[in-house]
Amino acid sequence: MSDAEGSIVQFTNVGLRYGSDREVLSDISFTLYPGSFYFLTGASGAGKTSLLRLLYLAQRPSRGMISMFGEDAITLPREELPALRRRIGVVFQDFRLVEHLSTFDNVALPLRLAGMSEGKLAKPVDDMLNWVGLGHRADAKPATLSGGEQQRVAIARAVIARPRILVADEPTGNVDPEMAVKLLRLFEALNRLGTTVVVATHDVHLLRKVPDSLIMRLDKGTLSDPTGALRYPPRREAVGA
């Protein structure tokens, strides 16, 4: 399979079924380009989480082809998947913070797993906590943080190792509208630094808050492309028009 020029992810006729049930995703084809900001939208049950799980390689499709960073993600040997996954940051719907670890240690986790020394990781973790506005909560355990604070820890942890893609599943689902906009601004700032961002949301009001974003819409497992730019390198000035 050859990659569309310059793309970092390419799905071709991907289908997914759980067990012997009918397909929950059918004929999904799209291309993600570096530095773009995508919303994945659709009603509850449309298949957003399932599509994101394929995207961050937590789930193999039942059919079709997935290419990531120029590698065939379907036939890649299992032992090579972690290296591919490290290039993808994930913000889960339910945060999945480690309860017994402090804010600092949750955010430091990906760097420690990558083998970075304690001396080296302190500054980037402190900088990241300040960036998400949680410098003063470094020692707090997740249970003592508000929903918005926990979400920001989850975002900080997802981006600390500078992933090429950030995937976020309903990141604003558990916060008030004001915090939702603040979180989106964090994603936009990250996107301006060159990270491709994919945010799943059922909240159509959010889409308008990021004028340059591209929209993928799922309806009962089928993808549509209202901004018309998924298959071709998006021209930023044409996006959102």
Ligand SMILES: Nc1ncnc2c1ncn2[C@@H]1O[C@H](COP(=O)(O)OP(=O)(O)OP(=O)(O)O)[C@@H](O)[C@H]1O
């Ligand atoms: N592990 C699973 N086993 C069987 N069916 C599943 C599984 N996960 C999801 N489904 C089904 O797949 C369909 C799509 O679910 P999915 O969670 O991907 O949708 P969604 O758009 O993310 O929904 P929501 O916004 O409510 O989270 C649903 O019908 C769901 O019941």
